[in-house]
Amino acid sequence: MNIPEKSKDNINTHHDLSNLGIRKELHLIHDGDRCTMPHATFALHGDERKSFCEWLSAVKFLDGFATNISRCVFVRDCKISGFKSHDCHIFMQKLLPVAVGGYLRKDISLTLIEFSNFFKELCARTLDRNLLKQLDNDIVNILCKLEMIFPPSFFDVMVHLAVHLPREALLGGPVQYRWMYPFERYLGKFKRYVKNKARPEGSIAEAYIHIECLTFCSMYLHDIETRFNREDRNIDGLPDDEGRDGFSVFTQKFPPLGISTQLQLDDKLFKSARWYILNNCTEIATYLDEHYNTCKEKHPNSIDQTHSQQFPRWLKKRVQEQRRMDPSAISADLYAIACGPDPCVASYAACVINGKRFHIKE
Template identity: 75%
Template sequence: MDRSWMNLPDRLRSPAYAEGVNHFLTLARSHAMGSDRIRCPCRLCSNNLFLPFREVETHLFIKGFNPTYTQWIFHGEEETRPLIDVDSDPDLTDEDEYIDDMDHMLDDVWAGTFHNVPQGSQGDAIPTTSHPSVPETSCKPSFDQLLEDARRPLFTGCTKFSKLSFVVKLLHIKTLGGWSIKSFDQLLNLLRAAFPDATCPSSYEEARSLERGLGFKYHQIHACPNDCILFWKENADKNECPVCKASRWMSTTHGTRVIPQKVLRHFSLVPRLQGLYMSTKISTDMRWHKDQRVTTDTIMRHPADSESWKTFDKDHSWFAGDARNVRLGLASDGFNPFNNLAKPYSIWPVILVSYNLPPWSCMKDQFFMTSLLIPGPKSPGNDIDVYLQPLVDELVELWEHGLPTYDASTKGTFTLHAALMWTINDFPAYGNLSGWSTKGKLACPSCNANTESNWLKFGRKQCYMGHRRFLSPDHIWRSKKGLFNGKEDHRIPPRVLSGSDIVSQLHMVGDVQFGKSRRKRKRTSEELNWTKISIFFKLPYWSTLLIRHNLDVMHIEKNICDNIFGTLLNIPGKTKDNINARRDLEILGMRKELHLRHAGERFTLPTAMYTLHGEERNKFCEWLVEVKFPDGFASNITCCVSVRDCKISGFKSHDCHVFLQRLLPIAVGGFLRPDIALALTELSSFFKKLCSQTVDITHLSQLQSDIVIILCKLEMIFPPSFFDVMIHLAIHLPREAILGGPVQYRWMYPFERYLGKFKRYVKNKARPEGSIA
């Protein structure tokens, strides 16, 4: 049957598309055997979710059919395989059927690993992934073992699986199912007991050891316990830190120095980039951004549609000339893998992701590449540059000299180059990676020296208001005094700084390169908020990028949601409207109706219109508890609400994301004054449009104007203490979306989801640094 209807653009009005969907649902019902749920094959679900028939039909019309799902093997069709003519190849016998296509995969691995080695000399080859701190050994024995396991049947007479294919499928199911290592070992023990003749591995470690022939190893690099240096390159043979004189080794109970105090795990980027081109399908997808991306409209679907990407192509046309050159994004964050607050420990993974891949692949977990594991027990802070040295050196090498790489799709070799397009982190990590302190009166890195902030005497914090300067010059609100701070505001918006402007500012920074400074020092006025020169400026192209460090949208959403929740429900310790906030209003001469009312030695707080009281709070919490979501849509919103105490706590980033975009307009509509509810509803609508999967670039300019109006409305409603720097950062998000592409490819949610899985893995495997166990 012709299935070209699956790609029709006008799905809602196309009779051919409707007929195709009806044919698919009829086939799926006959295959469902009475069940009312089937796998949903839409573009988003991709056969991963079981949904009712009516929901599946709705998804197919609204979201579209997954264009790669052409054989409906999950809905009743048999999978067709290419026929093999045994008679035409006398060397192919029935005994070879159990190889399960592993030979083709290993051929690509062999070509990708030894593409530059003369025939017959592979036994003496040294892989290009060797590291100066690791003894150089040949990987041929382990590769030969892979080849042998690919040809060995799982048990005598088995024609379906080889040992290697069976283990690979088991490891794949473990990853998809989120199995723990303990449960995986228990399954292997059961299989070995039930099928004693099968050549099953005895443990997870033995199963993973079969992959050593692929070259995916990591290097251990010792580090100073005080984060001063790496014992690497010129410091490789030293036994103490030349900066702080701390010992490299940890003394054991026997007094010998054999255990390093701190170890950095470095996963070389080279074999991972080569691995992307060892698969025919993935290597084809790596050129999607140039060969198959739609470029005839103004819709932004991918980072390749962004201004930063296009400008980079113009500035470095030699790099853009080969679509196979890799563009990378970097994310990092710390977490405690042991869930023990009494024993704090912070491990920092550094993750890279390739933006060459199409939108439905580039943010999938399987394409996240772990580059570094920075050990604890504390956060590296500004000294994170010490640990980034191996990665930055690799990036410089890949930019300047490239890497000979085998392309399985063309069966040829090319020189692979790679570039880091930007980083994306939460706001504290933003400061560590960029070198711009995210605290103090100049906390906003976009406004830079022109950051508008005021110190609140009683609140003991900086507030960031003054958003009228972003309005159009003739806007009426610029002349309104009483509604704001009692003054007119006719200032122009802060100028957007170019890369050359940033470099000029960094020339004023003292001798504080990456590494630990020898003494605590106070920044001079010329240094602004710069604390160091970031190690990323060692990359030749870094200063030419339009955007170097992205703001994390979900982190901003969470902080805004916490501020709104705490103030709306007047939660002690979280509300932004307290006694100190009212005293600050008196000092600033703003909002006289909210000033403290003195009666002798006592005073009272006038009721604020943006705060719920008494029965309103109870009804709000009761409504929120009753909200139901589809499975997998939101995690723990209901369990975070306490009706009895009228408080909400424990919201995760994604819960705040869901509440702010979906529930806030409904929640405030029935409780707050219309003008307050309208401002919060517009804020919700802003984030909902900004976080869309696709966004029209012409609409982003409108969003930029909208957020200015919204923040000005909030300034007329909430006290100054409400406006921390996270509220202010929302004004820069539309511009960053224009420069960096759709928010969904830059935000931290995929990384946080990956970090959760990584945390569960480390919890099973890792111990605190220096632990003998």
Template identity: 45%
Template sequence: MCYMDHHKFLAMDHPYRMDKRSFNSDVELRSSPALLDGEQIFENLKDFDNVFGKKQKNKIDGPWKKRSIFFELPYWKQNTLRYCLDVMHIEKSVCDNIIGTLLDILKKSKDHANTCYDLKDMGIRKKLQSKEINGGKKAKITKACFNFTNQEKTIFYDLLKSVKLPSGSASNISRCVHVAEKKISVYKSHDAHFMLHYLLQVAIKCRIQNQVAGPLIYLGSFFRFLCQKVVENDTIDHLEVDIIEILCQLERIFPPSFFDIMVHLPIHLVNELRLGGLVQFRWMYPIKRYLCRLQSYVHNKSRPEGSIAKGYLAEECLTFCSRYLSPDVDTRLSRRTQNYDNWKGIKDKEAIWKYVQAKFIISTKGKRMVLARINDNWRRYKTTIKQTHFLPYKCVNVMLKNRPKSIPESHFCKLIAYWRTEKVKKMSAQNKKNRAQQKFRHRKGLINFARIRERLAASKENNEPPT
């Protein structure tokens, strides 16, 4: 089943409604379909009988297959949000359709021979139809504008294979990519979430035509705005208009088989955002993580319930016992973070002080000075890198060529991108201006006081000591 004619959701004066060539060869004069409220659905299903068991041979009149048991509740027909569409599975299905169709992956692409024959029977989209050759004995299927060439596929796979992501942002996506076989598979729902939001926009930007890359980039931006932690009411109204136009633009490019139910459902996500609030409180990621945790307890597949019960009980016992272990032992409750962005993000500074005390004999009175010194050294290290390997050069390639050997190229690229942002440039200029206004320096610089005193004495006529 395909869901077409998304331009009927547009305003009546929108130019897409008059575009016969790009859609179904007809002018769209129908108005946007109205959503049924709970009262209307309750009246339609009031006399509906649920028939359980095997499928009935006689077709049921209307779109309904069963009457939900929740309508037995007296308040259910007044409920404005009777169900929640799962954003996690929608993103996964949309990402599968896009990657499978662009890369022409076997059994995952929506652009195949049957699609070309269907377009020919429907009499639409002549560019995507098959062409008969040798007197109709054979059919030739030409590549569409959204198909990658072999070289573009290799570049796309190499990009996903070599990508390095910040700690905690996503899993190792490169494990799913097979460059030699030109195949990507077995990626999880959160991998699809991250690729749809960020990676696909980078990978397709310079690989395919702008008329194809533009709507796909806008689609990723739509899901990124939809999943934000703070969404304003004005943004919701704009998102509702944007997703309709994005689906219309995709409908002008991809065949009808691309638009299954999961590609159509994003048009209803904005209204659910308005009624139900942020998607972080309604999607399936927390539940799926917990189910994955329970699944890890199963060692006897013939008795999964008992394995889960014993594994859960054992973990509770270990967690309880870990409260009585030494603070130096890393447990689930006391495990430290591996990576920190800045000094303020380090909460357990006491562990750093204990490590220093184990190496050196220092009184507790010097604790504050030691921690401050560590912070100063970290800031000085970043300043030295910036002054030595960033400011002297203007070309990014030259910066990467002369980067410190202790810093990987991917990490140094992030540093360059950070230092070249307007926010950092303004902050650096303001700090330089503030330092120029200081009458007395708080730091002597790289030259010690003995050499400064000697230089000042030499500048006087009688070599008098400086006052």
């Protein structure tokens, strides 16, 4: 990102390359009293930095997959800061392979993609011993390629640590049982216990005892919500034995999130939504088959199109006729679905359905 005070593409690095006699294309260019520093091929400059930050700030993730990385991106200053450990893993394993191809030279981007895939395979839920042995060999070649791209000041003990990670996984098993995320979260929890900064240890001890007591007492409180009987974050709908007597399209319950806004559906979207509901309602399958057979006889060249366009109007007319002849033969749900929905709807920014949380793009 070529951020001042953080980038390895600085004047000291170029001096080191000159003293070592390597990477002549990055040596300082002296012109009298002036000195020019060539741009490194691995660094982003100018509009590239801004474009990359704009792309990164617009990335959307599944709910619970990662934090809101856009809060760590400052497009105006072309800076990235405030990443947590998990954010760094997400960036390296998921985002970096996608981003580098559009900004860096092909040989550099391929090397970074190999490096990202190395950590992606290493942090997988299940590990293959043969694959780990292959990674143990590949990481040596990957680091050699990185040494041909980045200056010597880039490499420290943390980069060298990658050589030992496949062997460690072979001996210790999957990474998620050994990494530091649970401990970091637990230490963060202790930090939130501190109310008296002059006595942090005492604050943590007192808060820990209080929470232990409350947790023990909550095991005997059955009429209020506690950590033992609290529903999942993405719980939705009704229990399986409730609210299942009516039509299937009316029994699906889900909790919307946020404040609702009134929205008037345009004619095309309204017709598409209505047809989708009617076509997927099993309780009116006999009406669908009857109208489909009628369309097959009268409009053999455009059966599906005629069926989808005329069925809502036909169903409403047919159900109203049957209701006039025998009101008890038509249920309230059937009459409601035949009359059709209101085009004025309540719109929400998010909802939970089938145990998944969905957000609109904005």
